Amino acid sequence: GPVSAQKPLPAYADWKDADALIVHSANTIETRRAAVGTGGITPLDKLFIRNNVSPPPASIMQDPGAWVLEVSGVAKPRSFTLAELKTLGLVSVAMVLQCSGNGRAYFPHKPSGTQWTTGAAGCVVFTGVPLKAVLEAVGGAQAQAKFITGTGGEAIPAGIDANTVAVERSVPLSVLDDALLAWEINGEPLPLAHGGPLRLVVPGYTGVNSVKYIKKLAFTEEMSPARIQQSSYRYSPVGAASSPEHEVVWAMPPKSWITQPSEGSKPIQPGRVMVTGVALGGTSAPAKVEVSLDGGKKWHEAAFVGPDLGKYAWRTFALIAELSAGEYELVSRVTNAAGETQPEERLENNRGYNNNSWRDHGLVVQVA
Numbered sequence: 400g401p402v403s404a405q406k407p408l409p410a411y412a413d414w415k416d417a418d419a420l421i422v423h424s425a426n427t428i429e430t431r432r433a434a435v436g437t438g439g440i441t442p443l444d445k446l447f448i449r450n451n452v453s454p455p456p457a458s459i460m461q462d463p464g465a466w467v468l469e470v471s472g473v474a475k476p477r478s479f480t481l482a483e484l485k486t487l488g489l490v491s492v493a494m495v496l497q498c499s500g501n502g503r504a505y506f507p508h509k510p511s512g513t514q515w516t517t518g519a520a521g522c523v524v525f526t527g528v529p530l531k532a533v534l535e536a537v538g539g540a541q542a543q544a545k546f547i548t549g550t551g552g553e554a555i556p557a558g559i560d561a562n563t564v565a566v567e568r569s570v571p572l573s574v575l576d577d578a579l580l581a582w583e584i585n586g587e588p589l590p591l592a593h594g595g596p597l598r599l600v601v602p603g604y605t606g607v608n609s610v611k612y613i614k615k616l617a618f619t620e621e622m623s624p625a626r627i628q629q630s631s632y633r634y635s636p637v638g639a640a641s642s643p644e645h646e647v648v649w650a651m652p653p654k655s656w657i658t659q660p661s662e663g664s665k666p667i668q669p670g671r672v673m674v675t676g677v678a679l680g681g682t683s684a685p686a687k688v689e690v691s692l693d694g695g696k697k698w699h700e701a702a703f704v705g706p707d708l709g710k711y712a713w714r715t716f717a718l719i720a721e722l723s724a725g726e727y728e729l730v731s732r733v734t735n736a737a738g739e740t741q742p743e744e745r746l747e748n749n750r751g752y753n754n755n756s757w758r759d760h761g762l763v764v765q766v767a
């Protein structure tokens with residue numbers, strides 16, 4: 400029979416490149432492994448999307464300059480329009496945006512949640528105002544502040560979370576130096592799908608910490624009571640329900656994976672084959688990538704392809720391999736500037752967060 404068509408893109412993302420994406424649901428859309436380009440930056444039409452609940456209506460994008468952000472937990476609490484924020488400072492950061500659950504599909508205990516493989520991740524350039532500049536404009540944080548808490552602009556349907564009416568996340572105050580409030584992505588106005596008109600961006604942290612359609616920014620003594628802070632996105636042991644005792648999912652560990660030669664295509668011709676992939680360092684720069692063609696027995700150092708866009712960006716790597724007929728298990732492992740190497744084993748946890756096992760991300764290809 401005919402190959403069943405995949406789910407259509409939802410209206411708020413209908414401008415995306417459907418062929419490059421796997422549509423898990425209207426709120427969970429991943430980039431195909433082989434659709435990741437070799438230029439380093441992920442084109443917006445191929446970038447993954449993740450929303451915990453439906454995004455707010457497109458009408459919030461009608462007059463972006465009038466979007467209002469309320470700032471509290473500071474010496475002089477006040478609101479800013481986006482137009483006002485644009486006069487406080489300007490910074491750009493190239494960085495990996497990656498969902499906490501990327502790689503979840505490779506956990507053998509089949510955690511609940513979207514079965515992301517490699518593609519709940521991309522490398523993008525966010526532009527906006529440094530959070531520090533906003534904080535200076537309001538006279539600094541209250542003395543007790545330990546966290547930065549962002550509140551999203553969508554309404555949570557009744558019954559999902561008794562503790563909050565919005566998507567809300569807290570990150571430690573220590574991210575202040577690098578965090579920003581962004582209105583631009585890859586040189587374009589931030590679209591609704593990626594959190595427009597205004598988004599909190601926390602480089603080096605998993606995607607959930609970068610709150611989209613941000614309406615409130617608070618410098619708080621405690622973390623948000625929201626379920627998404629208190630129980631989800633925590634490293635609980637396999638089989639155990641997550642709770643506030645378990646560690647919060649914040650920083651990303653170093654990770655890499657092979658993107659080409661493509662998966663599931665016709666056999667590759669014997670001869671020279673260009674093996675490519677992407678490597679991120681987490682909170683320090685990717686410094687070295689090794690590739691193995693035999694599932695990790697022998698390793699070869701790969702070359703970085705593009706320019707160094709800073710410690711939070713990923714880098715494309717490439718290795719020219721001479722392959723005769725046979726089956727190959729292609730794997731890669733990155734070492735960051737802090738000397739941490741991507742591990743062979745995943746960090747086991749019930750909900751399947753931050754899988755960076757090089758073995759789990761291998762790609763088996765046939766040469767014939």
Ligand code: MSS
Pocket residue numbers: 446447448449450451452496497498499500550551552553566592593594605606607608609610611612
């Ligand atoms: N924000 C809001 N507001 N809401 C939601 O839902 N989600 C998260 C972030 N933010 C949300 C938000 C997540 S979860 C993620 S990944 C991210 O976002 C994504 O992004 P994009 O742009 O891609 O869509 Mo996981 O860790």
